[in-house]
Amino acid sequence: MDIKSAKYYNNIDGKACGIYCTIDDVEVAVPLDPDNRHYTEIQRQVAAGTLTIEDAD
Amino acid sequence: MALTKLRPAGQGFVNGNRNLIINGAMQVAQRGDTTGISNANSGYYGPDRYKFNEDGTMSAVVSIAKETLTSGNAFNDGHLYAYKLSVTTADTAVAADIYTRITHRFEKDNLASLSKGTSSAKAVTLSFWVKATVTGTNVVEFFDQVNSRQVGATYAISSSNTWEYKTVTFPADTSGALGNGNGLAAEINFVLQAGSNYTSGTLDTSWASETTANRAAGHNSNHFSSTSNTFHFTGVQLEIGDVATDFEHEDYGTTLAKCQRYYEQLLNHNGSFNVIATLRSGTDYRTQWLFKTEKRGTPTMGGSFSATITTTYISTQLASYYKSNGDFYGSATLTADAEL
Numbered sequence: 001m002d003i004k005s006a007k008y009y010n011n012i013d014g015k016a017c018g019i020y021c022t023i024d025d026v027e028v029a030v031p032l033d034p035d036n037r038h039y040t041e042i043q044r045q046v047a048a049g050t051l052t053i054e055d056a057d
Numbered sequence: 058m059a060l061t062k063l064r065p066a067g068q069g070f071v072n073g074n075r076n077l078i079i080n081g082a083m084q085v086a087q088r089g090d091t092t093g094i095s096n097a098n099s100g101y102y103g104p105d106r107y108k109f110n111e112d113g114t115m116s117a118v119v120s121i122a123k124e125t126l127t128s129g130n131a132f133n134d135g136h137l138y139a140y141k142l143s144v145t146t147a148d149t150a151v152a153a154d155i156y157t158r159i160t161h162r163f164e165k166d167n168l169a170s171l172s173k174g175t176s177s178a179k180a181v182t183l184s185f186w187v188k189a190t191v192t193g194t195n196v197v198e199f200f201d202q203v204n205s206r207q208v209g210a211t212y213a214i215s216s217s218n219t220w221e222y223k224t225v226t227f228p229a230d231t232s233g234a235l236g237n238g239n240g241l242a243a244e245i246n247f248v249l250q251a252g253s254n255y256t257s258g259t260l261d262t263s264w265a266s267e268t269t270a271n272r273a274a275g276h277n278s279n280h281f282s283s284t285s286n287t288f289h290f291t292g293v294q295l296e297i298g299d300v301a302t303d304f305e306h307e308d309y310g311t312t313l314a315k316c317q318r319y320y321e322q323l324l325n326h327n328g329s330f331n332v333i334a335t336l337r338s339g340t341d342y343r344t345q346w347l348f349k350t351e352k353r354g355t356p357t358m359g360g361s362f363s364a365t366i367t368t369t370y371i372s373t374q375l376a377s378y379y380k381s382n383g384d385f386y387g388s389a390t391l392t393a394d395a396e397l
Contacts (some may be wrong), residue, residue, distance in 0.1 A: 012379060018368065026359055030357045031355035035354035056342070
């Protein structure tokens with residue numbers, strides 16, 4: 001899974017609620033849910049040091 | 058591996074929902090056909106609920122499509138559609154670390170009837186139609202993702218480009234309970250390519266702890282060996298017991314709803330808006346996409362209305378969006394992906 005440009009985003013209350021990123025050349029919003037396979041893969045790549053998630057604006 | 062017994066036609070069980078596979082008849086293909094699938098592109102393409110899954114550095118490039126059948130043994134058995142994989146760039150030398158397969162994944166609650174990990178554990182039988190250019194021995198694997206346990210079976214493709222019906226029975230497993238909930242429990246893997254890292258051992262025909270070298274031992278078919286190769290399958294059924302019964306045909310709407318638990322899309326209809334935004338105050342627009350089917354888990358949202366529109370909340374039932382300044386332009390195809 002090719003993941004690029006990962007960045008947290010906040011809901012309208014200012015709380016982090018997901019990660020914007022590009023997966024296999026498609027822009028997506030990934031929820032912070034351990035049952036979500038994309039979130040699991042993001043966490044794996046972060047732990048492996050191959051992906052960094054930017055802070056939300 | 059126990060011999061599989063065939064029940065005479067017309068004497069199959071009459072109760073419904075015995076097929077644990079979703080979209081076994083390949084009716085539903087929400088994502089459409091995909092070309093140019095290459096290394097590191099494991100994902101869902103073509104008919105719903107089947108994942109093209111590859112480990113290692115795959116040098117082949119393939120296309121995946123929903124095929125409409127008009128003749129052949131599978132068609133004559135009542136199957137109108139199939140999963141079709143075509144090779145567009147060949148791989149003649151299978152590297153040791155290659156393990157390419159088509160995977161069907163099950164969530165935990167949906168495998169409760171197996172009683173896996175108990176003294177009452179049940180055997181299951183997998184049946185399917187297959188047609189491939191390459192003849193030889195193939196492995197199909199049942200892999201327990203919770204406990205990293207495996208069991209495999211072999212089947213032969215005897216005649217090139219000819220539909221053949223296959224059945225294999227996987228024995229009961231009294232070890233390794235799958236638990237409950239919506240998480241990943243287990244998967245069926247139809248192996249397409251397996252390097253020596255996966256074939257150098259002995260196939261586990263009884264359940265065993267994961268051993269990579271045993272996973273596809275005996276598989277000697279490289280379905281990506283030529284650009285003229287194709288691999289098709291349909292009529293996939295996994296059921297409790299050691300008997301393959303007649304395929305359980307299901308109406309399209311029921312199968313679609315089952316598939317939409319894992320993936321749903323809201324199409325862009327010729328540029329028309331696919332959602333209606335509400336002006337909340339000033340220039341602050343809000344809108345929601347209410348899913349037709351509640352998702353297995355919180356989905357990944359794909360597609361966007363425009364760069365300045367924000368996804369604010371995602372649940373198993375809906376996704377909400379807002380734009381703080383200006384008109385809400387909504388003409389993209391939106392996707393919600395809660396696949397395993």
